[in-house]
Amino acid sequence: MEREQDLTDYRDRLLNAVKAGARRSACGTSDSIQVFVNQRRVGLLDGKGVEATLQVQTDVRIDSVQLRSEDGVLLGGLSAPEYGFRTSRIPLMRDTIELRVQNYAQGGSVSAISIPAPSFFHRVRRGLVGVADSAAPRPVTFAGSGMRAIAFAQVLLAVALVGLVADRTTGWMTPAHPPLSVTQTEAPWAAPLAEVMKLEQQLVELSRMQAKAVDTIQTQQQGMAQLQRTMAKLSSTQETVASSVLTVKQEMEQRRKGAGRDADRMTRVLMSKAQSEQEQLEAEIHSLTVANDQLSRERAQLEQSNLELKKRLKSTGMEVSKATVPDREKPVVAQQSEPASPPQMAEARTVPQQPPFLFWVTFSEGTNQDSIDQWVHDMHGRKGALSEGWQAVEIVPPTEPMERFLDQIKQTKIVKAVRISR
Amino acid sequence: MTPTGIRYISSREQTMQDRTGALGRLEQVVSTPEEFERVVSQALPILLERATNSTKRFLRETGQWCDDVAHEKFALRWGAEYLEQFFIAGRSEVPCRPLFLLDAVVAKQHSRPEPFCYHPDLLTPLGRLIDGLVSRAAISRDALIALYYHCFGLGPGQVITVLGLTGPAGQRIYKNFKRWRDSGWQRTMDDMGITECEVQDLCSQLQRHPQPSNSEAERIIRIAQSHYRKSEPDHYPCLSRRQWEEMFLEGYGSDYRIWHLALCLDCFTAAWDLGFRGAAAIEKPRVEFHVRP
Ligand SMILES: [Zn+2]
Ligand SMILES: [Zn+2]
Numbered sequence: 001m002e003r004e005q006d007l008t009d010y011r012d013r014l015l016n017a018v019k020a021g022a023r024r025s026a027c028g029t030s031d032s033i034q035v036f037v038n039q040r041r042v043g044l045l046d047g048k049g050v051e052a053t054l055q056v057q058t059d060v061r062i063d064s065v066q067l068r069s070e071d072g073v074l075l076g077g078l079s080a081p082e083y084g085f086r087t088s089r090i091p092l093m094r095d096t097i098e099l100r101v102q103n104y105a106q107g108g109s110v111s112a113i114s115i116p117a118p119s120f121f122h123r124v125r126r127g128l129v130g131v132a133d134s135a136a137p138r139p140v141t142f143a144g145s146g147m148r149a150i151a152f153a154q155v156l157l158a159v160a161l162v163g164l165v166a167d168r169t170t171g172w173m174t175p176a177h178p179p180l181s182v183t184q185t186e187a188p189w190a191a192p193l194a195e196v197m198k199l200e201q202q203l204v205e206l207s208r209m210q211a212k213a214v215d216t217i218q219t220q221q222q223g224m225a226q227l228q229r230t231m232a233k234l235s236s237t238q239e240t241v242a243s244s245v246l247t248v249k250q251e252m253e254q255r256r257k258g259a260g261r262d263a264d265r266m267t268r269v270l271m272s273k274a275q276s277e278q279e280q281l282e283a284e285i286h287s288l289t290v291a292n293d294q295l296s297r298e299r300a301q302l303e304q305s306n307l308e309l310k311k312r313l314k315s316t317g318m319e320v321s322k323a324t325v326p327d328r329e330k331p332v333v334a335q336q337s338e339p340a341s342p343p344q345m346a347e348a349r350t351v352p353q354q355p356p357f358l359f360w361v362t363f364s365e366g367t368n369q370d371s372i373d374q375w376v377h378d379m380h381g382r383k384g385a386l387s388e389g390w391q392a393v394e395i396v397p398p399t400e401p402m403e404r405f406l407d408q409i410k411q412t413k414i415v416k417a418v419r420i421s422r
Numbered sequence: 423m424t425p426t427g428i429r430y431i432s433s434r435e436q437t438m439q440d441r442t443g444a445l446g447r448l449e450q451v452v453s454t455p456e457e458f459e460r461v462v463s464q465a466l467p468i469l470l471e472r473a474t475n476s477t478k479r480f481l482r483e484t485g486q487w488c489d490d491v492a493h494e495k496f497a498l499r500w501g502a503e504y505l506e507q508f509f510i511a512g513r514s515e516v517p518c519r520p521l522f523l524l525d526a527v528v529a530k531q532h533s534r535p536e537p538f539c540y541h542p543d544l545l546t547p548l549g550r551l552i553d554g555l556v557s558r559a560a561i562s563r564d565a566l567i568a569l570y571y572h573c574f575g576l577g578p579g580q581v582i583t584v585l586g587l588t589g590p591a592g593q594r595i596y597k598n599f600k601r602w603r604d605s606g607w608q609r610t611m612d613d614m615g616i617t618e619c620e621v622q623d624l625c626s627q628l629q630r631h632p633q634p635s636n637s638e639a640e641r642i643i644r645i646a647q648s649h650y651r652k653s654e655p656d657h658y659p660c661l662s663r664r665q666w667e668e669m670f671l672e673g674y675g676s677d678y679r680i681w682h683l684a685l686c687l688d689c690f691t692a693a694w695d696l697g698f699r700g701a702a703a704i705e706k707p708r709v710e711f712h713v714r715p
Binding site: 011015017018039041063066074077086 | 463466467470494498499506513514527561562564565597598605609613615617653681
């Protein structure tokens with residue numbers, strides 16, 4: 001019974017504590033506020049009546065942000081969204097703390113800004129500069145931070161795409177290897193000249209498109225980097241503003257009796273300078289975002305036409321192999337939708353030289369030279385250098401996707417391992 | 423006696439009805455922070471019970487439950503902790519269904535590798551007191567500074583010297599001490615459910631058998647510290663004596679010193695005399711546990 005009473009008392013005490021919330025704190029308005037991210041203390045916001053900012057970057061996802069008084073009472077907080085951006089204003093005794101939390105693919109960031117209640121200084125500032133909207137300079141605007149999330153997402157996309165293109169281009173787009181001459185009797189390509197030329201033209205077009213895609217992505221990455229630099233510059237400018245404000249305030253206090261007007265003038269100069277700098281930066285960010293969007297659209301278009309080209313290439317490849325059946329009289333499959341070939345292509349009189357595809361293999365133990373030669377012959381390929389057990393083989397670029405091609409090679413009985421780069 | 427009995431029953435029925443109604447409201451969507459606050463603050467007892475029961479279930483399922491007051495209080499304490507976090511963070515989660523949001527908050531906490539510091543030795547009266555002090559230190563600067571007193575008996579001036587603090591950082595220590603003595607310590611006892619009777623018992627036990635009591639305290643402090651040190655900023659790891667020396671000499675990292683040395687007996691022992699800057703240091707510190715502030 002005594003035990004029950006003890007527990008009931010304890011429960012009531014805890015409930016009252018939860019109800020009382022922030023009022024439980026014995027801290028005053030001049031005490032600092034502790035900031036916790038994922039229940040780990042990351043820093044302090046000094047409550048000295050001036051604007052203070054705390055910026056935190058983490059390489060893990062952010063779950064929660066909490067504000068606590070120096071005596072440990074939970075004053076406010078925010079749980080972070082799975083992905084993206086969330087903001088909250090938490091009114092405290094005198095100041096308001098604005099929390100912004102953001103998660104992106106890798107890690108997150110938090111900014112906590114303490115905004116002092118309108119004070120003498122802010123009245124002065126509003127009078128001088130005519131900032132009517134809010135009591136606080138906005139270190140990173142709402143739109144700014146949202147944009148940053150987008151920027152990160154796009155960088156990731158771009159990187160992924162570069163990886164993809166690089167994967168496709170290594171091997172058969174590298175011009176480093178000498179061209180492999182394929183005699184007409186051996187290669188299926190030698191069959192109907194028109195088809196081969198069409199194929200060749202499409203290959204050229206495809207590689208040009210891919211090169212352009214790579215360029216676009218690089219441009220976009222540069223744009224992204226610039227965007228990020230600008231964002232960083234913006235937040236540091238704002239920090240400068242905050243500290244200039246502090247300096248000005250101290251200065252003003254020192255001169256309160258003497259040259260009050262000087263201080264006023266200084267404030268005006270500093271504030272308007274900071275203001276215009278910020279506006280300039282915001283404009284810069286805006287134009288960068290626009291450019292970025294345009295690049296994204298361009299890239300999407302390129303990807304689309306790339307895809308179409310690949311499809312066409314594949315179907316042409318199939319038609320070519322159909323055309324190699326002994327019956328040479330068989331009419332060439334009509335390609336109605338094919339665009340007219342550019343003149344320089346139409347004038348080409350010989351089979352254009354293919355850049356060969358080079359890869360390396362090692363053979364299973366005990367494989368004799370004859371079966372290796374036979375295998376290379378079956379592939380219509382040519383043996384290259386042999387170094388440290390790896391045999392270089394040059395062939396006509398495979399039409400199937402690289403992974404499938406490599407799988408096929410791996411499944412060959414005599415092949416132990418295969419790789420496409422040195 | 424009958425009328426009392428009837429009144430008892432009918433008030434109980436009333437409670438049941440209220441309860442069902444309140445639960446129903448908590449299952450509905452709230453769409454503004456104000457609505458969230460209103461609905462939740464009207465149902466705090468129900469929500470505390472729910473969070474506590476989830477914690478009990480978690481303890482049972484992980485083989486950490488035992489049917490006694492200490493465990494009941496442990497579950498209540500964490501239930502209240504989750505409830506408070508839910509109450510604060512939920513405002514930013516609207517629109518939501520409060521009841522399920524609470525479940526999600528608790529489940530998320532319990533899915534962490536070490537949601538709380540559970541150790542049988544932390545469930546004795548001394549263990550609960552130390553758990554209370556050290557866990558509070560993880561969130562309260564006052565409690566953090568007070569650890570130097572509770573563990574080693576250092577006063578504010580000594581803390582400033584030992585940590586090599588100067589200027590405003592030093593001034594704050596006095597403030598921390600004062601606030602802890604005025605209200606912080608008592609609140610910690612209340613939040614831990616440590617009764618005045620238990621406090622008195624602990625005091626007299628320490629007086630009668632200082633030697634075994636202090637070494638028991640040291641053992642438990644180490645258990646609690648190793649858990650709650652995880653709340654430090656993660657760039658505050660243990661340092662060698664040499665690295666501490668450099669930090670003291672060059673006068674940087676006062677926050678680092680304050681935090682880590684309060685939560686790490688080994689580093690404190692290693693860096694103990696560095697703050698004296700050549701002046702005669704007192705002999706090596708030993709754990710000398712103080713119950714009251
Ligand atoms: Zn633990
Ligand atoms: Zn340490």
